[in-house]
Amino acid sequence: MNTNEIARIASLVGVPARTTILLALMDGRAYTAHELARIGGVTPQTASGHLSLLVEAGLLVFLKQGRHRYHRLASQEVAAMLEGIMQVAALGRKTPRIETGPRNPGMRRARMCYDHVGGRLGVAIADHLVAEQAIMLEPDVGVLTDRLQTVLAPIELSFDQTHAASSLPLCRPCLDWGERRFHIAGPLGQRICNHLLDNDYLRRREAGRELKVTAKGATALCHWLGAERWSEV
Amino acid sequence: MNTNEIARIASLVGVPARTTILLALMDGRAYTAHELARIGGVTPQTASGHLSLLVEAGLLVFLKQGRHRYHRLASQEVAAMLEGIMQVAALGRKTPRIETGPRNPGMRRARMCYDHVGGRLGVAIADHLVAEQAIMLEPDVGVLTDRLQTVLAPIELSFDQTHAASSLPLCRPCLDWGERRFHIAGPLGQRICNHLLDNDYLRRREAGRELKVTAKGATALCHWLGAERWSEV
DNA sequence: GGGTAACTTCGGTCCACAGCGAAGCATTCG
DNA sequence: CGAATGCTTCGCTGTGGACCGAAGTTACCC
Numbered sequence A, B: 001m002n003t004n005e006i007a008r009i010a011s012l013v014g015v016p017a018r019t020t021i022l023l024a025l026m027d028g029r030a031y032t033a034h035e036l037a038r039i040g041g042v043t044p045q046t047a048s049g050h051l052s053l054l055v056e057a058g059l060l061v062f063l064k065q066g067r068h069r070y071h072r073l074a075s076q077e078v079a080a081m082l083e084g085i086m087q088v089a090a091l092g093r094k095t096p097r098i099e100t101g102p103r104n105p106g107m108r109r110a111r112m113c114y115d116h117v118g119g120r121l122g123v124a125i126a127d128h129l130v131a132e133q134a135i136m137l138e139p140d141v142g143v144l145t146d147r148l149q150t151v152l153a154p155i156e157l158s159f160d161q162t163h164a165a166s167s168l169p170l171c172r173p174c175l176d177w178g179e180r181r182f183h184i185a186g187p188l189g190q191r192i193c194n195h196l197l198d199n200d201y202l203r204r205r206e207a208g209r210e211l212k213v214t215a216k217g218a219t220a221l222c223h224w225l226g227a228e229r230w231s232e233v
Numbered sequence C: 001g002g003g004t005a006a007c008t009t010c011g012g013t014c015c016a017c018a019g020c021g022a023a024g025c026a027t028t029c030g
Numbered sequence D: 001c002g003a004a005t006g007c008t009t010c011g012c013t014g015t016g017g018a019c020c021g022a023a024g025t026t027a028c029c030c
Helices: A003-013 A016-025 A033-040 A044-056 A076-092 A105-109 A119-131 A148-155 A186-198 A215-225 A227-231 B003-013 B016-025 B033-040 B044-056 B076-092 B105-109 B119-131 B148-155 B186-198 B215-225 B227-231
Strands: A060-065 A068-073 A111-113 A116-118 A135-137 A142-144 A172-175 A182-185 A202-204 A211-213 B060-065 B068-073 B111-113 B116-118 B135-137 B142-144 B172-175 B182-185 B202-204 B211-213
Touching: A003 A016, A003 A076, A003 B003, A003 B016, A003 B076, A016 A033, A016 A044, A016 A068, A016 A076, A016 B003, A033 A044, A033 A068, A044 A060, A044 A068, A076 B003, A076 B076, A105 A111, A105 A119, A105 A211, A111 A119, A116 A119, A116 A182, A116 A186, A119 A135, A119 A148, A119 A182, A119 A211, A119 A215, A119 A227, A142 A186, A148 A186, A148 A215, A172 A186, A182 A186, A186 A202, A211 A215, A215 A227, B003 B016, B003 B076, B016 B033, B016 B044, B016 B068, B016 B076, B033 B044, B033 B068, B044 B060, B044 B068, B105 B111, B105 B119, B105 B211, B111 B119, B116 B119, B116 B182, B116 B186, B119 B135, B119 B148, B119 B182, B119 B211, B119 B215, B119 B227, B142 B186, B148 B186, B148 B215, B172 B186, B182 B186, B186 B202, B211 B215, B215 B227
Parallel strands: none
Antiparallel strands: A060 A068, A111 A116, A135 A142, A172 A182, A202 A211, B060 B068, B111 B116, B135 B142, B172 B182, B202 B211
């Protein structure tokens, strides 16, 4: 394994301006270079340099749209790496906090985890899908069953499995940071998340990863997941 | 979350000499400062500086013994973080290698993963323990059952559960790098690993993480795990 | 077309820090 | 005791790279 490659990746993360940028991107959103400059507390020129490096190293990807360049994390693996580093950083603090994950109650309840839903809500959704045998969770992959469409029907979501062009799994388990249980990542997780946002069941806060459940969403989710499971969210 | 803390951790990893040292320590062994200096390709003074920083940041711990200072990784979390970075570094290579994990066949079969056994052998042991209901694996913790002693008896290993002083779980699942399935980490995993080494069922190579199964070990493990499961190792 | 906004490239300054040589502690051995 | 070994502290040098200002490029709008 190429040591220099590894050192390179780590040193890219190891500069405050870039760290701040990467952490901001953990919410799965795409930001323009200008916004990221402001977030990172540097001038646009400096940020531009940073972003080029991060893209070249494969940590970010960008989408050119008019005169804007929207940057976002390149992959789930990058997000996982960052969480790994955060974990160690949190560990370093003297107080060996048994309490894991974010302190913010809203964050613990529901938040963006890269491109899907995490927090107690994310775990509840995963539990529901498993209990209804819509999916089966293996250690590193989730297998979809033909009950999936039926189980997703109550929230009027249909999941088109024909994305299966690539060999990437449509569903993957993601260990929830705070809850220490699995929620759903991968295309299925992303699809569910977008659906809940599009239908105004969930709303993103202006900044940050927190998700708020709307009144409409509470009704629908309680009905979908069942009152008992919903009460734990 | 303190951004600077995170940047600090990453920047510590992001220097070739330190990266090399940390990677060498991934085998779970403890090395003296001199050895690490040689491994990292720097003079002892320089290495000494690096090691102080790594210890202070909580990435390493050291044990003073005579005039030697034995350094090793501070925790499972640090090892996990390093694997996360390695993952991203490997991803960056153009060839989107479907093939995961180490290329070395011996490494894929059995290797040290921090302080326990990984590779196909590690996975087979975990499978056996689960199949025999000696443990139950949850997403982030393994629960021991009272069948454990019985299941461990054939290899003449008794696991004293009274270590349970700390609130840390005695058994944790660890996602195998190459196999993409779980093997056993935590005190139980460590105990099993040491037992197999002490009884000369497994031998460590001089350098590196690879483990070799001895003839004696092959007989014993085939008997313990069953011929079918052993044939997959 | 000109004006503006998003972004990059270029040139230059400045500082953090990796690395080494030399000297200073500690511990073990004869 | 003195010699040797493992490791650290100190002082110094050299360089990589973070950052900014200014100028250049691209795309949008009127």
